[in-house]
Amino acid sequence: MKFFFLVAILFAPSVRAGLGNAELTKSDLSYYHQNFIVFEAYCGYRSKSTSKCAVAITPSRLYVDDNFIPLNSIRKVFVGTNHSGLTGDRFREAATGLKRKRSEVMGLYYKKEDGTLGAAAFAFGRESCKNAFNVTLDFVRNGGIIPATDVRLNGPCGLTDDTSFDLETNYK
Structure with a gap:
């Protein structure tokens, strides 16, 4: 019985890593997430x-x-905007100054250093920026890397003159 099992494993078709034609190349991927990290x-x-x-x-x-x-x-x-009257609307109400701007709110739960659960929220001026943030965060959290040399600081979701971030010092 063990012999037949061993022979079956040896002659089984090999499994390829990757997803073939569906898989994005590095240049396709950078085009997709547009190298926005700020x-x-x-x-x-x-x-x-x-x-x-x-x-x-x-x-x-x-x-x-x-x-x-x-x-x-x-x-x-999580997305903090929906019209259920429960989570999304309540979350927008907590962001007093933001609900008037028709902002797209994203929230997250995170583990603090003391082991307790914290929550944070960010509001983006446009839904496309909220979506770009979420896609980039998922990509990087899952091990993807956007090289600092490829990062775009300005653009439709990037920083304006009244905000700044020292990418060179903080890119860790």
Whole structure:
């Protein structure tokens, strides 16, 4: 019986890694995510004043201005906008200054250093920027790397003159 099992394994068709024609090349992938890792968002909720902030995704960290958490501490990313009257609308109400801007809110749960669960939220001026942020965050959290030399700091979702982020120092 063991002999037949061994022969079956030896003559079984080999399994190829990858997804063939469906797989994106490196240039296709960079075209898809447009090499955005630095986004302009709005931060500040209830007792904190709402202002523009730089949100950056590096190979190991998620930054909001000069503050950061390790990417591996992120437990869940969710969209904070829906019209159920429960989660999305409540989440938008918590972001006092943001709901008037018709912003697209993203939230995340993350594990703090003390082991407790924290929550954070960012509002983007456009749905396309929220989606680009989410795609990039998923890509990098799953091991993808966007080289710092390829990063675009300006663009439709990038920083404006009144926000900044020191990518050279913080790209870790």
